[in-house]
Amino acid sequence: MALLQDEAREEIRRLPDRYEHRQSALIPALFVAQREAGYLSPEALREVSDLLDLPLNEVVAVASFYRLFFLEPVGRHLILLCTNLACMLNGSEAIKRHLASRLGIRPGQTTPDGAFTLRESECLASCHLAPMMLVDRERVGPLTPEAADQVLERYRGR
Amino acid sequence: MAAESILLRFTEGAGTADLDAYLRAGGYEAARHALTALPPESVIDIVEQSGLRGKGGAGFPTGRKWKFIPKGAPVKYVVVNGDEAEPCTFKDHLLLESAPHLLLEGIILVAYAVGAGRAYVYVRRECYLGRERLEQAVAAAQERGFLGRDIFGTEFSLEVIVHTGAGAYIAGEETALLESLEGRRAMPRMRPPFPAIAGLYGKPTVINNVETLCHVPAVIRLGPEAYRALGPPALFSVSGHVRRPGVYELPLGTPMRQMIEHAGGLRPGRRFKAAFPGGSSSAILTEAHLDVPMDYEPLQQAGSMLGSASLIVMDDSTCMVRVVARAMDFYKEESCGKCTPCREGTVWVSQVFERILHGQGRMEDLDLLVHISGGMKNGACFCLLGDSVPPSLDASLAHFRHEYEYHIRTGRCDVEERIAQVPAGSHSRDG
Numbered sequence: 001m002a003l004l005q006d007e008a009r010e011e012i013r014r015l016p017d018r019y020e021h022r023q024s025a026l027i028p029a030l031f032v033a034q035r036e037a038g039y040l041s042p043e044a045l046r047e048v049s050d051l052l053d054l055p056l057n058e059v060v061a062v063a064s065f066y067r068l069f070f071l072e073p074v075g076r077h078l079i080l081l082c083t084n085l086a087c088m089l090n091g092s093e094a095i096k097r098h099l100a101s102r103l104g105i106r107p108g109q110t111t112p113d114g115a116f117t118l119r120e121s122e123c124l125a126s127c128h129l130a131p132m133m134l135v136d137r138e139r140v141g142p143l144t145p146e147a148a149d150q151v152l153e154r155y156r157g158r
Numbered sequence: 159m160a161a162e163s164i165l166l167r168f169t170e171g172a173g174t175a176d177l178d179a180y181l182r183a184g185g186y187e188a189a190r191h192a193l194t195a196l197p198p199e200s201v202i203d204i205v206e207q208s209g210l211r212g213k214g215g216a217g218f219p220t221g222r223k224w225k226f227i228p229k230g231a232p233v234k235y236v237v238v239n240g241d242e243a244e245p246c247t248f249k250d251h252l253l254l255e256s257a258p259h260l261l262l263e264g265i266i267l268v269a270y271a272v273g274a275g276r277a278y279v280y281v282r283r284e285c286y287l288g289r290e291r292l293e294q295a296v297a298a299a300q301e302r303g304f305l306g307r308d309i310f311g312t313e314f315s316l317e318v319i320v321h322t323g324a325g326a327y328i329a330g331e332e333t334a335l336l337e338s339l340e341g342r343r344a345m346p347r348m349r350p351p352f353p354a355i356a357g358l359y360g361k362p363t364v365i366n367n368v369e370t371l372c373h374v375p376a377v378i379r380l381g382p383e384a385y386r387a388l389g390p391p392a393l394f395s396v397s398g399h400v401r402r403p404g405v406y407e408l409p410l411g412t413p414m415r416q417m418i419e420h421a422g423g424l425r426p427g428r429r430f431k432a433a434f435p436g437g438s439s440s441a442i443l444t445e446a447h448l449d450v451p452m453d454y455e456p457l458q459q460a461g462s463m464l465g466s467a468s469l470i471v472m473d474d475s476t477c478m479v480r481v482v483a484r485a486m487d488f489y490k491e492e493s494c495g496k497c498t499p500c501r502e503g504t505v506w507v508s509q510v511f512e513r514i515l516h517g518q519g520r521m522e523d524l525d526l527l528v529h530i531s532g533g534m535k536n537g538a539c540f541c542l543l544g545d546s547v548p549p550s551l552d553a554s555l556a557h558f559r560h561e562y563e564y565h566i567r568t569g570r571c572d573v574e575e576r577i578a579q580v581p582a583g584s585h586s587r588d589g
Contacts, residue, residue, distance in 0.1 A: 069326030
């Protein structure tokens with residue numbers, strides 16, 4: 001039985017039209033699968049491999065190389081807290097400790113209720129907002145512990 | 159700001175992501191002029207005469223890069239590097255978000271100059287807003303005939319496709335970007351062949367950075383002399399311990415001291431300590447270098463480089479050991495694993511820093527760092543990622559060796575201890 005809905009399967013089948021070589025559609029296709037299935041389970045990877053007619057080991061090799069592909073389940077919201085130089089110089093370490101204690105998890109983990117996955121991130125190219133984080137697609141900064149709490153509240157129920 | 163802003167005037171206020179706003183600002187006139195009045199070779203000549211150099215970090219002359227593209231090839235590609243991820247570089251994100259049509263106009267000009275019918279813009283995955291705005295701009299430009307078939311009533315046609323990465327710094331290296339765009343792990347390719355001869359899908363390919371292409375409309379509009387007379391202008395990302403971190407358009411050659419003033423100066427009660435002039439891959443400079451012009455050659459003579467023109471400012475509350483440890487951690491995290499000196503070297507260096515910062519350092523660790531750094535130099539690494547480790551590591555050992563020694567000797571940080579004695583009002587949040 002297919003894991004992906006017909007619509008997503010059709011979307012993946014159409015992706016190669018934009019490229020001279022079919023394999024260029026692999027990264028976009030993996031994002032479609034991840035959007036639909038939540039993460040790239042072995043079944044999801046196999047379906048992408050079938051839909052694009054690419055060897056499964058190639059699909060796994062690519063999925064495991066890039067940081068934004070999830071091979072395990074993640075929370076509903078992904079928090080990427082930048083801890084690279086500009087954010088570090090502006091206190092990201094304290095924000096990291098604060099978020100970890102508020103959420104009761106360490107960076108790299110997901111809250112037991114499945115609401116948040118917290119990750120430390122490399123530079124997110126928003127140094128004018130340092131210290132900052134990306135929550136799903138939203139940039140937030142400059143962060144204080146209070147500002148971070150408000151963002152968590154806003155996303156918790158979603 | 160430069161005498162005349164050529165880039166940030168399109169990003170200020172509400173920006174020009176809206177096509178009509180871009181047209182009101184004079185948008186697409188340079189492309190119209192080039193396509194209807196200039197032969198492709200003239201566009202290349204003008205860009206070459208302007209002295210425009212790549213803004214992604216390598217600084218290669220743009221016009222010369224375009225000249226490498228073989229004329230007769232039936233299929234050629236333009237690839238735009240929008241994978242901005244060099245630590246503390248944030249100019250391309252600003253351009254993608256606030257001036258996507260400026261980039262599209264630059265793409266039209268390069269595609270026309272080299273004779274390419276299709277361009278791929280590789281946007282960093284985390285740049286969500288930039289990608290959204292760029293996709294909207296492509297759709298709007300297509301609808302109004304600035305992209306697509308027979309642009310400006312000429313026989314020139316161009317299709318622009320927006321593609322994203324999936325989270326990997328190495329994808330910003332141009333041959334690794336091509337690998338990623340072809341759907342593989344982003345690992346750099348052997349050169350030669352250079353992308354100009356065999357790039358995307360083995361076809362001749364021009365790869366340019368976002369900011370680089372955003373300069374091209376102004377180069378065409380103003381002409382090479384007037385463009386050069388503006389500095390030439392460049393975008394500088396200024397971050398760290400300044401009061402107004404941000405992207406500033408200033409003439410190349412503006413000294414660090416002045417750049418810090420443009421960014422609001424240091425915080426009250428703080429003194430300048432050190433800076434990376436060109437992202438974390440450039441050698442750290444000190445107070446003695448504050449008046450060095452921020453330009454390619456002067457910075458090279460000072461033992462560093464302009465790189466992506468990202469000035470990371472550090473005041474006297476900064477522990478240099480922690481800063482370099484964080485930079486080293488970045489390279490360890492981002493090493494693609496293709497070559498041994500980088501894959502292993504970055505891990506070893508990080509382990510030594512871990513030890514020093516946890517009070518378990520040994521004096522001989524400093525020699526060990528020098529030794530590992532030496533093993534990553536002189537072409538030992540396959541690409542620039544590994545090459546990026548020695549400059550800041552060596553510079554920090556040369557200028558701030560005493561801070562390392564204090565950590566090793568006492569297990570504590572002398573900077574933090576000094577800062578702890580400063581009254582709370584002027585306390586920095588540095589950790």
